Amino acid sequence: MSSTYGENLKLSIFGQSHGPAIGMTLDGIPAGLPVDFEKLQQFLNRRAPGQNDWSTPRKEEDCPEFLGGVLDGFTCGAPIAAVIYNKNTRSGDYDNLKNCPRPGHADYTAQIKYGGFQDAAGGGHFSGRLTAPLCIAGGLCKQWLEELGIRIGAHILEIHNVADDNFDFLNPQLDAIATDFPVLNQKRGEEMRLHIQDARKKGDSVGGLIQCAITGLPDGIGEPMFGGVESRISQILYGIPAVKALWFGSGIEASQMFGSQFNDDYQVIDGKVITATNHNGGILGGITTGMPVLFCAAIKPTPSISKPQQTVNLKTGENTTLEVQGRHDPCIVPRAVPVVEAAAAIAIYDMILGNTQTDRRK
Numbered sequence: 438m439s440s441t442y443g444e445n446l447k448l449s450i451f452g453q454s455h456g457p458a459i460g461m462t463l464d465g466i467p468a469g470l471p472v473d474f475e476k477l478q479q480f481l482n483r484r485a486p487g488q489n490d491w492s493t494p495r496k497e498e499d500c501p502e503f504l505g506g507v508l509d510g511f512t513c514g515a516p517i518a519a520v521i522y523n524k525n526t527r528s529g530d531y532d533n534l535k536n537c538p539r540p541g542h543a544d545y546t547a548q549i550k551y552g553g554f555q556d557a558a559g560g561g562h563f564s565g566r567l568t569a570p571l572c573i574a575g576g577l578c579k580q581w582l583e584e585l586g587i588r589i590g591a592h593i594l595e596i597h598n599v600a601d602d603n604f605d606f607l608n609p610q611l612d613a614i615a616t617d618f619p620v621l622n623q624k625r626g627e628e629m630r631l632h633i634q635d636a637r638k639k640g641d642s643v644g645g646l647i648q649c650a651i652t653g654l655p656d657g658i659g660e661p662m663f664g665g666v667e668s669r670i671s672q673i674l675y676g677i678p679a680v681k682a683l684w685f686g687s688g689i690e691a692s693q694m695f696g697s698q699f700n701d702d703y704q705v706i707d708g709k710v711i712t713a714t715n716h717n718g719g720i721l722g723g724i725t726t727g728m729p730v731l732f733c734a735a736i737k738p739t740p741s742i743s744k745p746q747q748t749v750n751l752k753t754g755e756n757t758t759l760e761v762q763g764r765h766d767p768c769i770v771p772r773a774v775p776v777v778e779a780a781a782a783i784a785i786y787d788m789i790l791g792n793t794q795t796d797r798r799k
Contacts, residue, residue: 440562442673445790448574448783452520454559454566460520461570463506463577465790468514470581472507480576483619483775484569486766498524501573519573523566536752537759541740543678548751565678565769568776575779578786585789587653589782591774592619594733596629596645597636606686606715609650609729619774637767640743644679645770647734647777651785654719656727658788665723666730669788673780674734679769682735686718701728732781736773741765 441449445465452459478500485499499521506517535557538544543563547555555561579589590611594601602621604610613621620626629645636643659666667685674680691699694716701712712728719730741761748759766772 442676442783443787446783446787448571450567450570452523452567452570453556453561454564455523455561456556458520458522459567459570460501460518461574462516462518463574464516466506466512466514466517466577467790468512470512471584472510472512472577473580474510476580477501477573477576480579480775480779481569481572484572484772486772499569501570517577519570521569521573536750537748537757538751539740539759539761540746540748541737545751563678565773568677568773568779571676571783572775572779575776575782578782579778582782582786582789585653587651587785587789589649589651589778589785590614591647591649591777591781592621593626593629593770593774594646594648596768596770597632597643599625599628599632601625601629601648604648604650604731606718606729606731609652609731611650611652618771633768641767642739642742642765643768643770644736644738645768647736647770647774649732649734649777649781651719651730651781654725654727654730654785656725658725658785658792659720659723661723666720666725666784666788667723667732670732670781670784673784674732674777677734677773677776677780679736679739679773680734681737683732685720685730685732687716688733691716701726734773734777736770739766739769 440451441447443465447464449462450459451461481499481501501519501521504518504520506512506515534544535548535553538548542560544557547557547561547563559566582589588611590609592601592604592614594603602625610621615621615623615626618626618630620629632643659669671683674683687694687699699716701714701717703710704713710727712726715728715731717726718732719726719728742765743761745758745760748757749755750757
């Protein structure tokens with residue numbers, strides 16, 4: 438099923454952008470794991486809308502209500518279920534989108550797939566609003582990974598050709614990421630904000646790049662072929678509606694390098710095998726090397742813009758012009774940073790569970 442992810446854990450996401458609620462169920466989680474609700478809420482607040490001048494004016498508290506799976510601050514072994522109630526919806530802004538699909542959005546493909554029965558308000562279940570329950574699951578997985586010494590952090594690498602500093606591939610500086618606007622270089626962050634504000638004033642939008650690092654992962658996690666770390670992370674990352682490309686380590690730059698430049702030489706330091714460089718992003722043959730795992734996600738510009746765009750009226754079969762109404766982000770990249778972290782956490786924790794189960798059988 439397309440709304441379910443995982444092999445050792447099972448994550449299901451449900452709801453629509455303007456429906457009564459959105460939520461998730463997370464099954465296969467061991468009993469006895471601690472849950473810090475305050476820490477989880479802080480993580481969800483990073484994605485929540487309506488908090489600053491670079492996001493949509495739609496305000497939602499995004500405070501989850503847990504229906505099961507957690508008891509007295511610990512997982513109890515039952516499936517974890519949580520919902521977020523939608524409170525600030527204006528569905529009338531979307532009345533014309535079933536017949537006049539937005540360029541760059543899933544309106545047209547949803548109409549073809551579901552024959553007009555889909556929920557068009559706010560994009561229905563194609564909306565980025567569904568990344569909120571993804572962050573509930575990912576926020577929990579991040580906590581459990583941190584208990585194992587595994588940390589995940591991401592920052593905005595680029596917005597509209599304004600680039601932040603890169604992570605150090607051997608020692609990603611996760612603690613250096615700014616908390617209000619997630620960049621390493623705050624001067625570049627200010628330039629990015631200006632570009633976002635300029636796009637908003639023009640009724641337009643901009644996209645960008647998000648770079649994510651995972652530290653503390655032991656070697657030997659993952660499987661060859663279709664069970665590789667890249668495959669498992671990519672599957673869930675492409676469930677984020679705006680992601681259009683992914684690469685690991687040096688990515689496409691590898692195609693422009695000699696093998697002598699790209700290969701990560703091995704060395705022993707303090708009895709541990711490490712690599713002198715990390716162009717492969719901590720993964721070889723789909724399996725972790727023990728070095729930091731690094732990847733980058735390309736995020737498209739928000740498709741809902743107020744500038745006139747050419748579309749068609751599916752009811753009349755005529756060409757027409759569309760000016761999108763409603764409340765939309767001029768740039769979704771800053772709010773997508775915790776979503777990328779959440780998706781990576783779910784994928785990694787799923788693989789950790791599988792590795793643990795394998796070890797127990799030995």
